[in-house]
Every structure is written in structure tokens, then in C-alpha cells.
Amino acid sequence: MIVATAGHVDHGKTSLIKHITGVDTDRLEEEKRRGLSISLGYAYLPHVTGLPVGFIDVPGHHRFINTMIAGVGGIDLALLVVAADDGVMPQTREHLDVIRILGVKRIIPIISKIDRVGEERLRAVESSVGELLHDLRWQQEDPFRVNSQNGLGVDSLRAHLLNCAAQCDTRDATGVFRLSMDRVFRVKGAGLVVTGTVTSGSISTGDEVLVQPGAASLRVRGLRVHDKNAMSATAGQRCALNLSGKGEVARGGWLLGPGAAPLSMCLDVRLQLLGTLRFSLKHLTPVKLYLGSQRVAGRLARYTRETSSLALNAGDDVIAHLLLDEPVPAFTGQRYLLRDASEETLLGGGIILDPQGFYRGKPGAHRLAYLEAMAEPTPDAALRRLLEHDQVIDLARFQRAWNMSQETAALPGINAGRAFDADGKSWLTSRAKWSATEQALVSFVSGWHRERPHEKGIRPGLLQRTMAPAHGIPLVLGVLSACLKNGTLGLVGGCIMQPGFIPHIEEEADNQWRRVKECLSTSGAAIPLLSDIADRTGMKLQDVRKATQIAVKLGRAFQVSKRRCALPPQLLEFAKDIIQLDRADAEITVAVAKQQWGTGRNLTIEILEYFDDIRFTQRRDNTRVVLDRSLPARLYNA
Structure with missing residues (x-):
């Protein structure tokens, strides 16, 4: 159990700790000369359990409130010391505000300097202290009266504190190690020593710790817990660590174990x-x-x-x-x-x-809603509330936020949701959110087929971008992956589609494509421009373009350039000639290809550039080299 003092300057906090433990926590010569604590003091009281009660004596003067704040973090109990002659003072109230905000749930009121006043005054001070604690919603504790000069009343207080220590709950030692350094100094023959109360996790000799800020990596050479040599320290314990390594270390910094969240x-x-x-x-x-x-x-x-x-x-x-x-x-x-x-x-x-x-x-x-859920007292309660609000949870980020180590990251609430992997991470959402996203995804693909019956389906990237605003990319990726795996959706030719869907076009569009296809088929190697096809068939140019666009989406034709498309057999013949030239180690230039194909210069250049685009060939200066001889056969279904 860690106990800290609180109260106005010169109300006897240091004297009280000395009477309880026998240790004078004023270490500095200036403190002894002025009778004023200006730094944190530490003392320990032996306990039958073997774990002593640790005391942190804080300065009461308002000029040293920063030091006081540094000392009361992570304590189990506070001793509110109020002098009988002065009563409640400004620093009394400020110290109470500090320890209340820091979540200290138990305060024992101490009325000191009782030898200076009569019974009536004592009762009045006790009443004012009780009212103050009641107003701040602390559980009422019977005050202890002590004489700061001769230690009268300290024995009963000491016995009460030892009893409190026996009943004090053990801190949860899981999580990543954290310690806020409230003292940093050097010891001759040992080197760097830092002290503080372990906020979370545990530390052992030989462990590596990270100093923040600064990110220096240091090794724990030795440990003292509650002023005794130890091999390890856990959450809730005061400890001193002898560290080795290079790096700047200063009071106010933190020692962190591996796995701590980034700054x-x-x-x-x-x-x-x-x-x-x-x-x-x-x-x-x-x-x-x-x-x-x-x-x-x-x-x-x-x-x-x-x-x-x-x-x-x-x-x-x-x-x-x-x-x-x-x-x-x-x-x-x-x-x-x-x-x-x-x-x-x-x-x-x-x-x-x-x-x-x-x-x-x-x-x-x-x-x-996310932040309100994170206000829950435990990570599992927060997780369950996030699921109630249909949040999509990045589990690694959630565990880091709650300072959970990988070894102790078990959360029963995970079983209440739907876990999935996406984008290289593990995620969790509610089963209702997963089901709603799955229905929306399938419904969208179904609607896409109704509106575009001539297309094989929708490209995955477009589907993700369309669904992301309402559902988020990770969930869309996870649901899509599951749908493809269980057969709810299919992936054919790089497009997402419903199983068994067969693209079709209207009868008029189909008739138009037949006319275009016939024109292309009879043209041989002299692939005509789209405008030439319109002239030869008597069709409108916009109808030719529409028919070829549909044919390209269905894989019936390929877009060579903005003004030409070609049938798979035509392109396959061009490709075979290029492969033949490549096998003969002939230079593949525009002039050579033009002569081989018997085509005009413009058409030759368009076909060669198209072959470059699909990575069948690659241009190097004025020649081409073949990158993949098997590509044309695969692409044109030969």
C-alpha cells in the first residue's frame, strides 16, 4: 500500500511520518534548516506480510504544488493533515482537489498539534474537515488526533494503517510496464538511479526499458522495492532502479516496457x-x-x-x-x-x-460514441459498449490504448462480436454490423447487375470506394473477402459479380455489335477506325462507340486506341508475328512490323503501343523487346 500526505504547509506532515516510521523524510540541509519540505520524501513501515507500507511526504507550501502533484500519482490512501490551531487552509483544499481528481478513493483525516488547543476547538476543526470531505463526496473516516511533539495518538494511527494495508487490494500487474520518474540521481559506484511508483505491469533485473521522452534504451542492473533489494517490482510498488546505458534521463520522464503505445x-x-x-x-x-x-x-x-x-x-x-x-x-x-x-x-x-x-x-x-465507450472502467466493458454502438475496432490499436501487453490481451468481449482480418490488421465489429454490411454489399452488386446487365460486374476498387463512406474500408474488405470465400459473391475476370450471373445486352445493342463485328472480321489486318466502321455500316458513330464499349467490357473486343478496337483473333495474329520476329532475333521496329503486317504506319504504331501497354512488349529506344511470349495466348483465349 502506498500512502501520501496532504495538507497545508507547517501542519506537521513530515513530523507525522517520522513518528509513524522513524524516518525523517526531509533529506536536504535547507529543509532541515527552514523546517519546510521542498522535495518529496519517502519512508517505509514494515508489515507482517513482508511488503512494507510506503509513505510519500509531499511539500505543503503552494510554491511546491508541482512537487506535491508529482508525488501523489498512483497512491492508495491519503493522510489529510490539518493543524488544530489553523484548521482548514487554502492548501488543504488544493491538495484535496488534486487527490480527488487523481482518483484517490480513501482519505484518513488527521488533526495535528492537538496540544495547542482545547476540546471545543478540536471538535470544531474535526467538524469542518468532515463537512469538507462530505462536500467532496469522500467516504467519512473517523479523524485521528495526534500530538506532533510527543507522538501521542500515533500508535493507534499506525495500527490502523497496517490494518488498511492488510485489506488493500492487490494491483493488477498485467499490462505494459510504466513508471513515472519522480527522482533521478547518481550513486557513486552504482551510477544512474531513478525512483517512482510502478503505474502498470512489472519489471525485473536484466529487462530493457525505454526512456521517454528521448527513446533511450537502458537496462535494469538492480532493483530496490520499498527500500529493500529485489529481483522484480510490480504495479503499485515504490521502487528504485539502477540503470545502465546511454541517453538523457530526467525527472518527469517515463520508463516504458516493450509494446507501449507511441507518444x-x-x-x-x-x-x-x-x-x-x-x-x-x-x-x-x-x-x-x-x-x-x-x-x-x-x-x-x-x-x-x-x-x-x-x-x-x-x-x-x-x-x-x-x-x-x-x-x-x-x-x-x-x-x-x-x-x-x-x-x-x-x-x-x-x-x-x-x-x-x-x-x-x-x-x-x-x-x-467511441470516446464515451472508452470512458468505461475496464477494457472489456469498453469493448462491449463499442460493439453495442456498431463500431469497427482496430484490436491492436485498442489494446495499445489500454496499455495491454500481448501476453495479457485476452478480452472475453471479443466473443460477443465478429472478428476478421483486413488490410494486414485484426478487427472486430458487432454481428449486426457485419450482417448489415454483408446485405448492403450483396444488394449493391445485385443493383449493379440490374443497371448494367452488359457488364461482367464491378471492379473491387470501385466497390470499396463506393461502400466505404457508410461502412469503412476495413469492414468492406473483410466482408467482401468472406463473401468471396463462402461463394455469396464471385470474382471473374477481375470483377465482382453474383454467382451464375451471365452478362447480356439488349437485342438492339446486340444487333449493332454484330454489324460492327462483321465489319472488323472482313477487314483482316487493316483494322478500320471507328468512324470508318460507321461509314461502312451506315450506323451513327455514337452507336458504334457504344457497341464497342459494351463488347470491350464483355471481353469480345479490345480497345487498341481511342479511335480503334480489334477482335481477339486479329490481335493474336499480330502478336504471333512479333513472337516470330523475336525468335529470329530480328529487330522489332515500326518499319519492320509495318512490312510484316502490311499495315499503314499509324495503325502499326497504335498496335505496337497497345502491346507495350499490356506489357507484352517494351519499347527500348526505337526497337521493341518481348516481355511475355505466353501473354497473347492467355489474353486472347487461344
């Missing part, structure tokens, strides 16, 4: 402003973000569909953006604090919803 400069968050805030916050107002012991400047943007007012007021509970000046390693469910840019006023805080957020102005209902 981000945009966080989507749930934000609750303090009800005591005396001013409004404009859209994109500058703020300071406190994440663990890290501080980062940024801007606060309201995340809303309402355009009438973007200002935020005291007590508002909203979804918002944090646009940061520096990248941070964050995860869903992580708690944070916001102060104003000058770091004079605590604004509020909340939890991170999407550590890889994005800011693109007014969000849609779909995005808001």
Missing part, C-alpha cells in the same frame, strides 16, 4: 473543471498538463457538436482535446491534472479516453 501530442480526454473555478476557459486556452510527474504545455479545445459557445465554465464535465507542445506516453483510463499556463490555478482534470486522439474541428456522433 502522442493530441489527447482526447474527459475533463471535469473544478466547481470553485472563478473564470471561464476560452476555446484553445493555454494550459499545463500534469501526467504522472511530467508537465507539458498545451492548449485546451472543447470537443462538442454545439457551435453556439465553446467556452468552458466552472463545474463543466465534457469531452475535450488537449493539443500538446511535446509528445507524451499516455494510455486510456490514465488520470491527469490541468493547471493554467502560469501554474497558479488548478483547473481540473479527469481521465484520458484516447491517447492517440486527433483534432479536426466538429466531431461526428460516431466519434463521440
Whole structure:
């Protein structure tokens, strides 16, 4: 169990910890000389379980509120120390706001310096503290009275804390290792040492860790947990790590295990402003973000569909953006604090919803539903709610957001949805969403056949682009792949079609194509222009073009150029001559091909360029080389 002090300056927090543990947490000479804590102090109380109770003593002076914030992240319990002679003071309230926003669920009120006042005053102070905690919706705890001079009342408090430690829930040690560094120093003969409370996961000697910011890779040479040598440390434990390797390491940074989500400069968050805030916050107002012991400047943007007012007021509970000046390693469910840019006023805080957020102005209902689902207390609950809203979930991104390691990424809620692979990733959606997309896809292909009966089907790329706005590319790809696999749809000649569909054209169009085909068939190697076909058949040029377009889509003809098309047997004969020249090692030039085919120069060039386009040949300077001798036979069905 990790316990932190809270309360106004000079209310006896350090003295209380010394009486409980026997350790003076004021390490600095200046602290001892002034009687004022200016840095975090640490002490440990042995416990029968073998795991001592860890204490973090925070400074009470308002000038050191940043240090206080760095120390109370990840604690299990807070000791609210209020001096009997002073009573509740401004820093008492600010410290309470900090630990409430950071999610500390249990507070034990301590009335110190009881030797300085009478019983009536003691009761009045206890009453005011009780009312304050009640107003902030904390469960009421009986206050402990202690004498800061002689330690009167400390024995019963110590026994109560040891009992609390025995009942304290064990932290979930799964997930990627994270530790926010609240102290960084060097020890002669050992080297670099960092300390902090393990936020998640576990770490062992010999493991590699990544320092962020900076991305330096360091190795854990040694560990101390709760001031004792250890081989490993897990979530909820105070530890000191002796690290080896090169790279910049500073207080406020993070140590991360492998598999942590990438850094981000945009966080989507749930934000609750303090009800005591005396001013409004404009859209994109500058703020300071406190994440663990890290501080980062940024801007606060309201995340809303309402355009009438973007200002935020005291007590508002909203979804918002944090646009940061520096990248941070964050995860869903992580708690944070916001102060104003000058770091004079605590604004509020909340939890991170999407550590890889994005800011693109007014969000849609779909995005808001996603963020509201990510506010659930557990990843499995969030997953189930996302499925209820028919979201398409990138599972790897979801697991990284929740800081889940690959070894512990099991989510029972997956079984409630339809999992599929698409675009090289694993996805999940609701069974209802999958079924609706499948019906829409099949219906669209069916409609395509009705509107274009002469076409074999629709190209996959066009189908995906058409369906993507309503269903998203990953889901369309997944459903299409499943439909092709189970035979609901077919892929023939590069087109998606319904099984058994046979393209057909209207009788008039079919008659027009027969006239065009006859003209082409009787022309031999002298393939006529489309305009010449119109003159010879007496057809309108637009009818000739329409008939040839349909024939090309059905594979009955091939478009040689914008002004000519040819029948497969004609093109096959041209190709055979080219292959014959290639086998004879003859130069394949325009002049040689023209002589071989007995065609005009323009037609010769058009056919050669067409062969280049289909990758049968390739032009090199003024000659051609054959790339694939078998292509014409395959393409023209010979």
C-alpha cells in the first residue's frame, strides 16, 4: 500500500511520518534548516506480510504544488493533515482537489498539534474537515488526533494503517510496464538511479526499458522495492532502479516496457473543471498538463457538436482535446491534472479516453460514441459498449490504448462480436454490423447487375470506394473477402459479380455489335477506325462507340486506341508475328512490323503501343523487346 500526505504547509506532515516510521523524510540541509519540505520524501513501515507500507511526504507550501502533484500519482490512501490551531487552509483544499481528481478513493483525516488547543476547538476543526470531505463526496473516516511533539495518538494511527494495508487490494500487474520518474540521481559506484511508483505491469533485473521522452534504451542492473533489494517490482510498488546505458534521463520522464503505445501530442480526454473555478476557459486556452510527474504545455479545445459557445465554465464535465507542445506516453483510463499556463490555478482534470486522439474541428456522433465507450472502467466493458454502438475496432490499436501487453490481451468481449482480418490488421465489429454490411454489399452488386446487365460486374476498387463512406474500408474488405470465400459473391475476370450471373445486352445493342463485328472480321489486318466502321455500316458513330464499349467490357473486343478496337483473333495474329520476329532475333521496329503486317504506319504504331501497354512488349529506344511470349495466348483465349 502506498500512502501520501496532504495538507497545508507547517501542519506537521513530515513530523507525522517520522513518528509513524522513524524516518525523517526531509533529506536536504535547507529543509532541515527552514523546517519546510521542498522535495518529496519517502519512508517505509514494515508489515507482517513482508511488503512494507510506503509513505510519500509531499511539500505543503503552494510554491511546491508541482512537487506535491508529482508525488501523489498512483497512491492508495491519503493522510489529510490539518493543524488544530489553523484548521482548514487554502492548501488543504488544493491538495484535496488534486487527490480527488487523481482518483484517490480513501482519505484518513488527521488533526495535528492537538496540544495547542482545547476540546471545543478540536471538535470544531474535526467538524469542518468532515463537512469538507462530505462536500467532496469522500467516504467519512473517523479523524485521528495526534500530538506532533510527543507522538501521542500515533500508535493507534499506525495500527490502523497496517490494518488498511492488510485489506488493500492487490494491483493488477498485467499490462505494459510504466513508471513515472519522480527522482533521478547518481550513486557513486552504482551510477544512474531513478525512483517512482510502478503505474502498470512489472519489471525485473536484466529487462530493457525505454526512456521517454528521448527513446533511450537502458537496462535494469538492480532493483530496490520499498527500500529493500529485489529481483522484480510490480504495479503499485515504490521502487528504485539502477540503470545502465546511454541517453538523457530526467525527472518527469517515463520508463516504458516493450509494446507501449507511441507518444502522442493530441489527447482526447474527459475533463471535469473544478466547481470553485472563478473564470471561464476560452476555446484553445493555454494550459499545463500534469501526467504522472511530467508537465507539458498545451492548449485546451472543447470537443462538442454545439457551435453556439465553446467556452468552458466552472463545474463543466465534457469531452475535450488537449493539443500538446511535446509528445507524451499516455494510455486510456490514465488520470491527469490541468493547471493554467502560469501554474497558479488548478483547473481540473479527469481521465484520458484516447491517447492517440486527433483534432479536426466538429466531431461526428460516431466519434463521440467511441470516446464515451472508452470512458468505461475496464477494457472489456469498453469493448462491449463499442460493439453495442456498431463500431469497427482496430484490436491492436485498442489494446495499445489500454496499455495491454500481448501476453495479457485476452478480452472475453471479443466473443460477443465478429472478428476478421483486413488490410494486414485484426478487427472486430458487432454481428449486426457485419450482417448489415454483408446485405448492403450483396444488394449493391445485385443493383449493379440490374443497371448494367452488359457488364461482367464491378471492379473491387470501385466497390470499396463506393461502400466505404457508410461502412469503412476495413469492414468492406473483410466482408467482401468472406463473401468471396463462402461463394455469396464471385470474382471473374477481375470483377465482382453474383454467382451464375451471365452478362447480356439488349437485342438492339446486340444487333449493332454484330454489324460492327462483321465489319472488323472482313477487314483482316487493316483494322478500320471507328468512324470508318460507321461509314461502312451506315450506323451513327455514337452507336458504334457504344457497341464497342459494351463488347470491350464483355471481353469480345479490345480497345487498341481511342479511335480503334480489334477482335481477339486479329490481335493474336499480330502478336504471333512479333513472337516470330523475336525468335529470329530480328529487330522489332515500326518499319519492320509495318512490312510484316502490311499495315499503314499509324495503325502499326497504335498496335505496337497497345502491346507495350499490356506489357507484352517494351519499347527500348526505337526497337521493341518481348516481355511475355505466353501473354497473347492467355489474353486472347487461344
